[in-house]
Amino acid sequence: MKKLWRSDWMMIGLLLVSISVRAETFKNLPVMMTTYFGGSQADTINAVEVSAAGVLAAGKAPGFNPGVGSTDWLGGGDGIVTLFGVEGTRQHAARLPSEVLDLEADGTGKAVICGQFGVIVLEPTLTTQVWNKTDIGAVQRCALGADGHATVLVGSEIRIYDNAGTLLGNWQDNGTGRHLADVALDSANQIVIVTGYTQAASNLQIAFIEGYNYTGSLQWTAYDFSASAVNSENLAADSRGEHVAIGADGKLYFSGYVDGGNAIYGRNPQDISQQLSSTELISTDSYNTPYNISGAKALAWYGRFNPATGVLDRGQFLLTRLNDGKGNSISIKAITANSDGVIFASGEAYYQIEDRNNRQVGGVQVGNYAGGEPFLLVVAADLSQRYHWTTFAAPNKAAGGSPAYGVGVHGDKAALGVTLKLDAGQKAITINPTQPQVGGGSSDGYLAFWQVNFTLPSTPLLISPANGDTIAMPSPLFQWSGTDALTYKLVVKEAAGHKLLKKKYTTADVCVGSDCEVTPAGLILPNGTDFTWRLTAGNNAGNVKSDKAIFAVEFPGVPLLISPEDTSQVVSPLPLTWNAVSAANEYRVLIKTVSGKIKTGWLTTADICSEGVCSYVTTTLNIGDYTWKVQARQMPIANKSNSAKWAFRVTTSGVIPQALESGLTGK
Structure with missing residues (x-):
């Protein structure tokens, strides 16, 4: 990391002051499925796309049988593109001569696929070819527009084809020190977007984004400043453009690398002298505000742009934190957005993302940390909230050295793809997997499928x-x-x-x-x-x-005492009466005096109750003061309900009360 100048520390300080209140990141990523994908050799997943047709995952799987129908294209081989249902079930596979390096699909599922073999466009089922080009050399990146046009990156050459495979234009972007990383295609404005970096000096790399028309005429640039302009602003941190994509909302999404916080990404992409405002550079916490960073740290930056002009809408840094609070490294490997502008990014993270150890995937808490673990980041359109930020290590295991190279979203479905290294026993969380165990070799594919929803349920x-x-x-x-x-x-x-x-x-x-x-x-x-x-x-x-x-x-319910009323004077023996409890089938009478207590056994309703009234006749009681209450229960349930406790005084003992002579003693 290069030296931070005073003006930039002041800017970072201002950012910290203006940090907004941020809603809490969801603890759990509610996946429908996470699964391994691969055989006994080195398998990879380099790209993932989601469309109306399902989920496409691309990479290589030498010798692996995916268990579904397969179509060989261009002679077939180790390269593979697999079509999954949105919930993760395998549907069909396309085999290519070598590893698929990149893939992009339109909303219907038509896909442009590229690698060392060139480029091919397939219909959504992967069983029908639209066109291919195998004589243009190795294609490292490719993109597909909504109109079916495709652009490819071949070394330093950019090529654009119409929906039938006819070449519309090609040009070189091979200036001194130029390094091209990715392409995107904005068919609405007929703009081909290119990103990368320039080695502007021996100790300075400068990111760029460019927009060309279909004939290769430059329409706009972002960043791409001269070394002297960067140095004059004391923005000495290296920067690289790494990924560009057109989101489902039609906007341009960019992610880049930066070696520290004093970077060009804090400035207007068209005017390096103009600092971004707090509504353009969004800071909400220490994980998107670059301060307290020492040593060489690879941070990330991402943002939304107008694809027709290259003008920035808003952007944000991304970094991890050590236990002592110092900033640490993270790298974005894929970026896209849904129709609402919600940003989906994936990549590899180092110790550690926000609240890492409390994150869950499918309700399973993530496991141990290891450097370079795969992550998913989902951020609100205004960049004010992280909906999801999680890694995928299995419980008591780690998943280091395993970047998530692909993420895609369409409607309410999303998917992520990882090349999971297997050199140190790495494992990832599996939920409803079609392949519950790793296939073997030095790496395996790993996929996650989930339903997109950012609205919590109402409070019951x-x-x-x-x-x-x-x-x-x-x-x-x-x-x-x-x-x-x-x-x-x-x-x-x-x-x-x-x-x-x-x-x-x-x-x-x-x-x-x-x-x-x-x-x-x-x-x-x-x-x-x-x-x-x-x-x-x-x-x-x-x-x-x-x-x-x-x-x-209170079950079966409280018996209500009738007679003798509380504090009555009575003669003994006497009847004790109470209202029956509809749910009770047994009662017990408890009588207490200073000299002891009398407790009956459990008496059935059939024996002592009639027409809603129950009665029990006492034995002969000595003259004195007593209390009485009744317990009710419904066997076989053990609960007992207690009546109130009433008192009476026996003034005469051994006289049969009139109530008994009248036969009103109960059944």
Whole structure:
């Protein structure tokens, strides 16, 4: 890293002051599938595209049988392009003579595919060729426009073809020290976009982006400043343009390398003397604000541009952090955007991305760190929030040295591709895999498929038991209102904290419209304890917790005492009467005095109750003060409900009360 000058530290300080409040990054990437892909030799995935036809992944897989139909093109060979369903099922494969280095598809799935063999365009099923060129040399990068035109990069030569494969133009961009890295095609404005860098001096590399028309006439440039201009602004950090792509929103997306924070990316791409404003260079936290960096660190920068003019809309740095807070390296290997301008990027990261150890893929927490691990980054269109930023190491394993070279999105589906090194036992998280184990060799392909959703579910509204309720059932019916979740996780605890239930339900199983309810199997709650319940609503964006509700259980219900009334004076023996509880099938009477207590056995409803009233006749009681209460239960459930406790005084003992003479003793 080159020296930071005072003016640039001042600029970084201003950026820190203007850092905006950022919403929290989603903890989990809710994948439909992650899987290995490859055989016993060295396999790679160099590009991924998503379209209406499915997911295309390109690279090499020598000797590997993907288990689906395959079509050989240009004689076939180790190169492979595989068509997957958006959920990850394999559908068809195309074989090419050598490793596929790049691929781009339009919205229908038509794809331009390139490598040492040249370039070929295939229809979405991969079974029909549109055109090919095998006599132009090795093609390192290629791009496809919405109108079917294609552009290719052959060394320092750029070539543009129409949708039938007719050459429309070709030109060289081979000035002194020029290094070309990538091409993109904006068919709406008929612009071919090229990026790379110039070795402007022995100690200075300067990124550039250029826009040409179809005949090779330069229309605009971005960055591409002279060495003297860069040095006069004290922006000594090396920079390189690495990747360009036209997003589904029609905008140009660029990612580049920078050796530190004092770089040209903080300036207007057409005027190096003009610093970017806080609405152009977006800083929200320490992971996109380049400060506290020592030593040579490879940072990344990415942004959105107008493809017709090269004018920057907005951009952002990207870096990782060491435990001591110092900046560390990261590299973007692929970039694209959906129709809303949400940016999807992938690459390799070094210790460590934001909140790395708490990230999850498919609900599985990521494993150990190793340098150069694959990452996915998904950022809001205004660059104010990272929706996802995760790596993919399997639990207790690492995935170092394994860049994610490809990422794609179409509608609400997205996919990522990794070349997973296998030289140190690397493993990645697998969810519903079609290939659960690595194939072998020095590397394997690895793919992730997920549904795009950045809107969290609504907070569930708890209905019953409501907060403060006492319910007359030991197996509660939990009811709530919910609208847009895919799952609900129910947690029931004792108020003291002991967890009694944690179970996830799908919306389809427990909801009709917004009305949701469930009685958890096997959950029987005792009387006399306070409980809490809470829901976590989940969808592909993340989870939202409801409030807690406290409730108690009183089952089968409280018996209401009738006679003798509280504080009555009575003669003994006497009948004790109470209202029957509809859910009870047994009762027990408890009588206490200063000298002891009398407790009956459990008496059945059939023996002591009639027409909603229950009665028990005491034995002869001595003169004195007593209390009495009744317990009710419904066997075989052990819960017991207690009545109120009433007092009476026996003033005469051994006299048969009038109630007994009248036969009103109950059944």
